[in-house]
Amino acid sequence: MLRIGLTGGIGAGKSAAAAAFAEHGAVVIDADRLAREVVEPGKPGLAAVVEAFGADVLAPDGSLDRPKLGRVVFGDDAARARLNAIVHPLIGALTAERLASAPEDGVVLHDIPLIVEGNSGAGFHLVVVVTAPLETRLARLTGIRGMSEEDARARIAVQATDEQRIAAADVLLDNAGPLDRLQTAIAELWEHRLVPYAAGLAKGIPAPLPTRPVLPDPTWPVQHARSAARLRSWLHRPDLPVDHVGPTAAPAPGVAVPDVLDLRATLPDADAVRSAAAALTGSGWIVGAEPYSDGAVAHSADPGRPARLFLTADA
Structure with a gap:
């Protein structure tokens, strides 16, 4: 199967891109969604997080208070490392389960926010990066997500730079404009590159070499x-x-x-x-x-x- 790593800075529009790929038939494995799943009430992951960070990270209903936990680990490298050591193996196990159920000739899209920061791009056949200008991302984060500008800038600052993402990208998707422009670019990428790549991979047929x-x-x-x-x-x-x-x-x-x-x-x-x-x-x-x-x-x-x-x- 063809495995694509999808990433992009916060506010760039990665989720919109993932939804468009899913409409074309990609099997989407959302790392954020898996991260939530492994710490649901009753799961061993939640018990381990509480043991590491205390019951204060729980909401009144016993679920994980993600914003509160975020404030605990944000800016604290040691705390973030402890959290990652708990959830990453659990996410990896769930990812392996989803991969095992995907069709051998299909396209699997791994929606992962920190591919560049984690230097994990080499694990995919291709890395697709969604980009947007800083001011556009700030406008989305403050207007749609309700963040303060200070919080939005702080979150952007701890992520990879645009230059680092460009270096890691096999494909850049510009999401500065309207959504239909992004969707059109994804449709073209799907038809002309991803589907032929997946077919060649499954059948053992190489792509033709250019003559011009x-x-x-x-x-x-x-x-x-x-x-x-x-x-x-x-x-x-x-x-x-x-x-x-x-x-x-x-x-x-x-x-x-x-x-x-x-x-x-x-x-x-x-x-x-x-x-x-x-x-x-x-x-x-x-x-x-x-x-x-x-x-x-x-x-x-x-x-x-x-x-x-x-x-x-x-x-």
């Missing part, structure tokens, strides 16, 4: 860094050398080249190459039968980012 050269893109190195991080994460090799090679690695200024991202991963020996190639199933890389004397070649199933992966042996 393009002028150099300054984001190619960042795109390589994201792809390399995903490969290391999937193979559980955090120190795997993954070089950016081919025409997009060092293009001459102003000279058009094929828009294909080439990666070369160097493994210890031929056995490690064979093992890595076998482990790529489901990763988004489709291993081909084409001859390659130094190891194996895989192509990406993502039509939005044509890429090749060369697995080579160091010895």
Whole structure:
């Protein structure tokens, strides 16, 4: 299945985007909703939170008073770490249950506010980031959610910066305008990239490589860094050398080249190459039968980012 990480700063409109993806058929796993579910009355998660922070975090009806707990952990790194240590494993277990029930050829959308802050983007086939200007977000938070401007700014300040989100994003969705504009962008993304990607992933069919050269893109190195991080994460090799090679690695200024991202991963020996190639199933890389004397070649199933992966042996 194709797993998409959806994120965005508070007030950017991530929830509206998630709803639009769900209308197209995505299975949405909402991390905030799961976080509420694991601390419902009678659940072990709530008992653990009360043990850690005291009965004062409970509402009169025995449920968790989330605003009160928020005031306890907001700005206190140690308290927030204690809370995360309680709820994150429980959320992870629920997420695994929802994934197990999703169709193998489907699109699963993980709605997670802190993908960038948690540096977890490498765990998804793609990361989609919803963006909006600061003033627009402030207006939404103060007008729709009723926050004070001071509170809204404080919450924005502790989240990732726009620059950090852009670096982490495979897809940026601009939500500065009306909702129908966001919905149109999501419909196009769904039809032209996500559905073909999910189908290629399920059937083991790579996306076609482009034939028309393009002028150099300054984001190619960042795109390589994201792809390399995903490969290391999937193979559980955090120190795997993954070089950016081919025409997009060092293009001459102003000279058009094929828009294909080439990666070369160097493994210890031929056995490690064979093992890595076998482990790529489901990763988004489709291993081909084409001859390659130094190891194996895989192509990406993502039509939005044509890429090749060369697995080579160091010895």
